[in-house]
Amino acid sequence: MTQVDTPSTPSTPSTADVVEETPGADTADQADPAxxxxxxxxxxxxxxxxxxxxxxxxxxxxxxxxxxxxxxxxxxxxxxxxxxxxxxxxxxxxxxxxxxxxxxxxxxxxxxxxxxxxLTDKSHPGGDLTVASHNVGADNPDPVGTARALARSGADVLALEELAARARGTYEKELAQAYPHHTVQGTVGLWSRFPLSGTRPVDVAMDAGPLGDAKPAEVKMAYNRGMRTTVTTDQGPLAVYVAHLGSVRVNPRAGLSSGRRDAGAQSLGQAVAAEKNERVVLLGDLNGTLDDRAYAGITSRMESAQEAAGTGFGFSWPASFPLVRIDQILVRGVKPESAWVLPATGSDHRPVAARVSW
Known part of the structure; x- marks a missing residue:
């Protein structure tokens, strides 16, 4: 029997077998290694x-x-x-x-x-006592306006630094009604609604004069820039220190010149360490920020009111555009409830204030 070969018909591929290749598909799906x-x-x-x-x-x-x-x-x-x-x-x-x-x-x-x-608001309502500090500026063109602004601040205890002799009478006159008690030691002073006692100078100026000039060797305390007193409050006695440490200078060749300030900070730290009173407040222009290691003798024993109960950095100098906080309020034995910077006056510093409780 003869077998007939039939030509096979090519099979049509199924849809599943069709693979559609698109130019550049591999490069589109993969990130360029380069x-x-x-x-x-x-x-x-x-x-x-x-x-x-x-x-x-x-x-x-x-x-x-x-x-x-x-x-x-x-x-x-x-x-x-x-x-x-x-x-x-x-x-x-x-x-x-x-x-x-x-x-x-x-x-x-x-x-x-x-x-x-x-960056957070750490303030709390209440408090027993409001304290404030202000470097009023030796060249302040408006001491009357500055004194009146401070009298309206609501502070119970007010520390002033860089008190020029010619302006001292102005501050005493303008602050007398709000603050019946006050003391001035050299170029720093304290005005208070409460009685003061045990006032004495604290030599933090070292070899500096009242406004930064050289202090004669034969005159030790006439150019005083620091003091300590006891404020008899309704809650009990409070030791208050007021200080204006030496100025610093920055220049490209010598860097930061701060020898006088650093020596004054060391002396102030020793005075605070020796303080017998359990409750202490330090007010003043320390001419530096508390991040500076020069203040380790103070910051190791006291707490910054701004850091504990303020909002923001509390920059206080220069008054026109504050860049650093060199005006400080530090406490020991009392609790900061709030801290803030007051509006600018005629000084190149801004006043700082804090509310504390027992």
Whole structure:
């Protein structure tokens, strides 16, 4: 029997067997390795700057003072070390640098650890006593207006620093009605609604005169810039210190010149350490921020009212555009309930105030 071969008909592929290839499909679904690598390689300088900034914030206490008091200078403006972060972040985003963005986490976390607590309102209502401090300025063109503004502040105890001899009578006259008790020691004074006792000078000027000039060796206390007194309040006795520490100078060659101030801070710290009264308040122009290691002898024994019960940094100088808080209220044995900065007067400093309770 003859077998006939029939030509086979090609089978039609099913829909499932059809694979449609689109040009460039692989590259569309996968990231370009070169681009991915570039996001990590770009912005190395920005990343290095961010890491350096973070290390300064973390290790500021380890920056030596041997050369131009560099450590103290950095600590004076330490809060402002957070200012470059937005600039570095903008640069990192423009460069599309993942490395720089991640590196910025270090200064951000370090800054928030140091100063994040100051951004919240820590004040509480109430309190037993309001204290205030103001460097009224030797060149204040309006001592009358300044005195009247301070009298309206509501402070029960008011400390004044940099009292020029020619203006002393003005302050005594304008503050007499609101404050029946007062004492002036050199260029610092205290006005109070409550009786004062046990007043004595505290030599924190070292070799400085009343407004920063040289103090003659034969005159030890005539140019006094510090004092201590007891305020007899309704809740009991309160030891109050008033101080105006020496000025500092900053110049490109010598750095931060703060020898007189640092010596005065040490002397003041020793006086506070020796204080017998359980309740102590320190008011004054300390010519530096409390982040500065020069004040360790004071801050180790006393609490900042602004940090404990204020809102924000409480910058007080210069009055026209405050950049740092060098006017301080520190306490021991009493509780700060609130702290704030008063409106500017004719001085180049702004007054600071706090409400405390027993």
């Amino acid at each position: 681009e991915t690598s570039g996001t990590w390689k770009r912005g190395r300088l920005l990343a290095a700057s961010a890491l350096l900034l973070g290390l300064i914030l973390l290790l500021h206490a380890s920056i030596p003072n041997r050369i131009g008091n560099l450590g103290s200078l950095v600590e004076t403006f330490l809060p402002w070390c957070g200012l470059p972060v937005p600039v570095l972040l903008a640069g990192a985003l423009l460069r599309r640098s993942a490395t720089a963005v991640i590196a910025l986490l270090l200064p951000v976390v370090a800054w928030l650890n140091l100063f994040g607590g100051l």
